Amino acid sequence: MNIVVLIKQVPNTAEIKIDPVTKNLIRDGVPSIINPEDKNALEEALRIKEKFGGKVTVVTMGPAQAEEALREALAMGADEAVLLSDRFFAGADTYATAKTLSAFLKTVSYDLILCGRQAIDGDTAQVGPQVANKLGIPQVTYVKYIEIDGDTVTVKRTLEDGYELIKVKMPVLLTVTKELNTPRYPTIRGIFEAYQKTIRVVTAQDLGLNPEEIGLKGSPTRVVTIITPEHQRETEILTGGTKEVVNRLAEKVLSALK
Amino acid sequence: MSKDIWIFAEQRNGILMNSSLEILGEAKRLAEKSGSKACAVLIGNNVSQLSQELINHGADIVYLIQDPLLEKYSTDGYSKVFVDLAKEYQPNVILFSATHIGRDLAPKIASQLHTGLTADCTKLDIDEEGNLLQTRPAFGGNILATIKCPEKRPQMATVRPGVMQKLPKEERKGEIIEIKPKISKEDIRIEIVDVVKEIANAVKLEEAEVIVSGGRGLGGPEGFKLLEKLAKLLGGCVGASRAAVEAGWISYDHQIGQTGKTVRPKVYIACGISGALQHVAGDSVNL
Ligand SMILES: Cc1cc2nc3c(=O)[nH]c(=O)nc-3n(C[C@H](O)[C@H](O)[C@H](O)COP(=O)(O)OP(=O)(O)OC[C@H]3O[C@@H](n4cnc5c(N)ncnc54)[C@H](O)[C@@H]3O)c2cc1C
Ligand SMILES: Cc1cc2nc3c(=O)[nH]c(=O)nc-3n(C[C@H](O)[C@H](O)[C@H](O)COP(=O)(O)OP(=O)(O)OC[C@H]3O[C@@H](n4cnc5c(N)ncnc54)[C@H](O)[C@@H]3O)c2cc1C
Structure with missing residues (x-):
């Protein structure tokens, strides 16, 4: 079975701080990580391979430094890694990202494509479905459980108040949530071997993509402004004896509800 | 191309999602501002009774698409009939609520219509030329980006539930246009074997006027009993931080x-x- 996992390198948004003066994001020193749910996707791919045999390929579109994410994925156990990297890919929205990723995927054979549900920086959850559409294969999103029997995949698709049990035939693209599994850590040997492997780098020209139709130029959406939200609050601290403070608080709550 | 503002009217088991009525309220506001119509696209089976409810919440036109194959939501079925409709009537804007279904359907449709899609918006506006200004949080809520889709139509966005205002239900007049969908069994490539409810009484936090929330400072689950008592007294709901x-x-x-x-x-x-x-970031007024 051929499994492709799409991974994205992201800044660890939990560690992003805002410059109090310029109000810009301070990105320096913020560590880059594999998008957390992409690790769940990779873990599942490795488990499926361990059970049924086959090959796991990780693919990312990004700048040269995204190689680190691919090395980490190799260290976890992926067999091959591909970096789609070209200055013409830069500035892509999800439409152009899906176009580039699917152009590459059309050149390889796959039974299953796994993605994270959502990247923690762009936060759109759109790339998976858009890749599936470009490839003409079915999609199931928000998957928290996967079972495989022959060419049929049975999944649990999370809804707000429960889940749907869905059957679908391969090839299929699934986007997965963190409930699916707990990703493994790379072994020392895995890390060592990851550095012996070569990462294939693919450019726009390799894929026959027109630079006008990818990256920023091929993106229908445009970010026009970015601001850091400021929360304006008026704070009042109630002091005094417990009874007095509680009474005044109760008054405030009740008057707000009128 | 028309100037109309569309929404996907999401229903589950014949009940409209509250978040769909919220985006309908927003669509009506944008339509009035841009001199166009607010239209709801209602897809399902035996759901015609919901058309008037949509009109009463602000829809000028309801496109009603019914078929037994559309009884349950499927990406393939719903996107097929939606894309056919959008190609025929060419709306200026299409809004989806950013529910699990909206976020599954919208990117599939945007990809088929070769247009942009802005995710999880918390604020929308429209300029004189009919360009939609779409504001959304990104980078884990650290920034707010405003996004445009200047060259492609329709302009598409998903909207975070709980943020927009629905219009009060009133007797209103509107047009219902029934469409016979072109759909066959082969179009739908998945099979829904079962639907399982895991949350017995889904907490209606989004609609609560009073919320009493607890965090790590409560020190344990017992603290929530106290909060429940207070919430009950005030007629509200209990919320929580991620730490709790x-x-x-x-x-x-x-x-x-x-x-x-x-x-x-x-x-x-x-x-x-x-x-x-x-x-x-979970407080819509703060965004
Ligand atoms: C502030 C800001 C706001 C933005 N808002 C929008 C918007 O509303 N609409 C829009 O179209 N674009 C938007 N973008 C652009 C978008 O972030 C990028 O296109 C990004 O490359 C992909 O989107 P995402 O991070 O949301 O990924 P998601 O769609 O959330 O990612 C889901 C999964 O797709 C796979 N994947 C995603 N990107 C890659 C990749 N480069 N390589 C391999 N696999 C990948 C991973 O498996 C990932 O888990 C925005 C960018 C910024 C900076
Ligand atoms: C990508 C991302 C997404 C996230 N999403 C969410 C989200 O959706 N919702 C969310 O809530 N968080 C979210 N978080 C986590 C968020 O950053 C915080 O970690 C979390 O909100 C902290 O929860 P807390 O306030 O309960 O805990 P803490 O920050 O630990 O605060 C506990 C508070 O309790 C006070 N306290 C302690 N003892 C007492 C006492 N006896 N009496 C009164 N007060 C006391 C402390 O002084 C402190 O102010 C997210 C983080 C990331 C990175």
Whole structure:
């Protein structure tokens, strides 16, 4: 079975701080990580391979430094890694990202494509479905459980108040949530071997993509402004004896509800 | 191309999602501003009774698409009939609520219509030329980006539930256009074997006027009993920070914030919560 996992390198948004003066994001020193749910996707791919045999390929579109994410994925156990990297890919929205990723995927054979549900920086959850559409294969999103029997995949698709049990035939693209599994850590040997492997780098020209139709130029959406939200609050601290403070608080709550 | 503003009217088991009525209220506001119509696309089987409800909440036109194959939501079935309709009537804007279904359907449709899609918007506006200004949080709520789709039509966005205002239900007049869908069994490539409810009484936090929330400072699950008492007295609901949810003191459906629910109460009482950005992001008024 051929499994492709799409991974994205992201800044660890939990560690992003805002410059109090310029109000810009301070990105320096913020560590880059594999998008957390992409690790769940990779873990599942490795488990499926361990059970049924086959090959796991990780693919990312990004700048040269995204190689680190691919090395980490190799260290976890992926067999091959591909970096789609070209200055013409830069500035892509999800439409152009899906176009580039699917152009590459059309050149390889796959039974299953796994993605994270959502990247923690762009936060759109759109790339998976858009890749599936470009490839003409079915999609199931928000998957928290996967079972495989022959060419049929049975999944649990999370809804707000429960889940749907869905059957679908391969090839299929699934986007997965963190409930699916707990990703493994790379072994020392895995890390060592990851550095012996070569990462294939693919450019726009390799894929026959027109630079006008990818990256920023091929993106229908445009970010026009970015601001850091400021929360304006008026704070009042109630002091005094417990009874007095509680009474005044109760008054405030009740008057707000009128 | 028309100037109309469309929404996907999401229904589950014949009940309209509240978040669909919210985006309908927003669509009506945008339509009035741009001199166009607010239209709802209603897809399902035996759901015609919902058409008037949509009109009463502000829809000028309801496109009603019914077929037994559309009884349950499927990406393939719903996107097929939606794309056919959008190609025929060419709306200027299409809005989806950013529910699990909306976020599944919208990117599929945007990809088929070769247009842009802005995710999880918390504010929308429209300029004189009919360009939609779409504002959304990104980078874990650390920034707010405003996004345009200047050259492609329709302009598409998903909208975070709990943020927009629905219109009060009133007797209104509108047009219902019934469309016979072109759909066959082969179009739908998945099979829904079962639908399982895991949350017995889905907490209606999004609609609560009073919320009493607890965080790590509660020190344990017992604290929530106290909060429940207070919430009950005030006729409200209990919320929680992610720290409390991750500690296992209360279930995820109570979580408020960036990765939880967006709420718009009149009074929010936070107990043992530090007010982290990702928590405060759950208050729609703050965005
Ligand atoms: C502030 C800001 C706001 C933005 N808002 C929008 C918007 O509303 N609409 C829009 O179309 N674009 C938007 N973008 C652009 C968008 O972030 C990028 O296109 C990004 O490359 C992909 O989107 P995402 O991060 O949301 O990924 P998601 O769609 O959330 O990612 C889901 C999964 O797709 C796979 N994947 C995603 N990107 C890659 C990749 N480069 N390589 C391999 N696999 C990948 C991973 O498996 C990932 O888990 C925005 C960018 C910024 C900076
Ligand atoms: C990508 C991302 C998404 C996130 N999404 C969410 C989200 O959706 N919702 C969310 O809530 N968080 C979210 N978080 C986590 C968020 O950053 C905070 O970690 C979290 O909100 C902290 O919860 P807390 O306020 O309960 O805990 P803490 O920050 O630990 O605060 C506890 C507070 O309790 C006070 N306290 C302690 N003891 C007492 C006492 N005896 N009496 C009164 N007060 C006391 C403390 O002084 C402190 O102010 C997210 C984080 C990331 C990175």
